[in-house]
Amino acid sequence: MSLKDKLNTALASREQRLIRRRLPDPTADDHLVDFSTNDYLSLSQSSDLRKRFLRKLNDSPYVLGSGGSRLLVNGHAHAALEARLAAFFRAPAALLFNSGFDANVGFFSSVPQPGDVLVYDEHIHASVHDGMRASRVDARVSFRHNSVDSLRSSLDQLIATRPGLQTGECSAFVAVETLYSMDGTLAPLLQIVEIVESLLPLGNGYVVVDEAHSTGIYGPQGRGLVAAYGLEDRVFARLHTFGKALAGTGAVLLITPLVRDYLLNYARSLIYTTSLSYANIIAADCSFDLLEEREAEKLSRKLLDLCTYFLATLRREVAVHRISPALLFLPPHLAIPRPETSSDPSTLPTPIIPVLTPHPRPLSAHLRVRGLNARPITWPTVPKGADRIRVCLHARNTREDVDRLVSGMIEWAESWETAGNSGRSDVGVERVGVVQAKL
Ligand SMILES: Cc1ncc(COP(=O)(O)O)c(C=O)c1O
Structure with missing residues (x-):
């Protein structure tokens, strides 16, 4: 079969199973x-945000492009936004990524080390899966969605069979989201953190929290669910994205300076890509003005x-x-x-x-x-x-x-x-919907 035939066959199969994606x-x-x-938050429609953005754009010496990777050109607006976000989110350091997808791929593909384990909620986002797959970690274990019992038993099992986790030689990374996009469920974050701390008392359990859907909505000033619980010092890394409630584009990882330094050296989705344009950074900065001003x-x-x-x-x-x-x-x-x-x-x-x-x-x-x-x-x-x-x-x-x-x-x-309808739901119905990628 030619490549063309193979691609067409795959798409036809999706069509037949009613799962073909379309724009x-x-x-x-x-x-x-x-x-x-x-x-x-309907910020994309906000005349206030629009005005602020246009004003700041007008006042900025740089607006278009960014000139290259952060490693090549470290724009002042980029550095200033990172400093601002570290302070705003009460984090030791911050690192911008072009998207939440890039941030998750960059973090999970590089930070966990050989011999470590990755434990993740079964509904975790595709970007975390892609990062984990590209990592050097073989032990990847899911736990039932939002189930603290399932998390405990997954960790118990891993700890019992891996002496490195008992001695602190190896680490367990626990990946969760705060607001899950398909079910609209909020994670029992405090219990998750408590379990990790109690089962790994040497401090080699690291909770990594994706706040993509909760940024701007929960917590004081919209600082997220971690801030709502006051867990800033007890989670290892937090991801906030700008593309959802903040009506922008890009993302920030909140981490320690050591992890930031490590990512700058090893996160390929950060190193080998042109950083966000100045206009993107200015837009995000304006959204954070709205958060800061409550x-x-x-x-x-x-x-x-x-x-x-x-x-x-x-x-x-x-x-x-x-x-x-x-x-x-x-x-x-x-x-x-x-x-x-x-x-x-x-x-x-x-x-x-x-x-x-x-x-x-x-x-x-x-x-x-x-x-x-x-x-x-x-x-x-x-x-x-x-x-x-x-x-x-x-x-x-x-x-x-x-x-x-x-x-x-x-x-x-x-x-x-x-109408006494039963059976296949799509018969005779205009296809208005497409299967959505996890958004
Ligand atoms: C939970 C979660 N994490 C990460 C991402 C990726 O973020 P971004 O849209 O900024 O790439 C998304 C969005 O699709 C998401 O839902």
């Missing part, structure tokens, strides 16, 4: 209410209130209309209201709310016709049987938008039941 039409979403993007906190409060409202409305309407749980249901952590506890940030609402259904594409199509953009997520992005509409809420969404979303869902479920 959405760039204009198709323009008129829709956004229940899909990671722009949680503007983002106001947006986040509004956002999290809306999340609570959406859940309450959906639960109520599903009950009132007696919608079959075979058609629409919430995952167990959202199915019943949980009290929020101020001392436990993991009980806070989240802007990512999966609504499970065996028919995510028809449901998404139905909503789309009503001007609402909530994307279907199907296998292989989520496990088989866990297909869903993933609702992402934003500070700019209104209660009216949310009411329309809920009534669109109920209307679809009722008409689906009335």
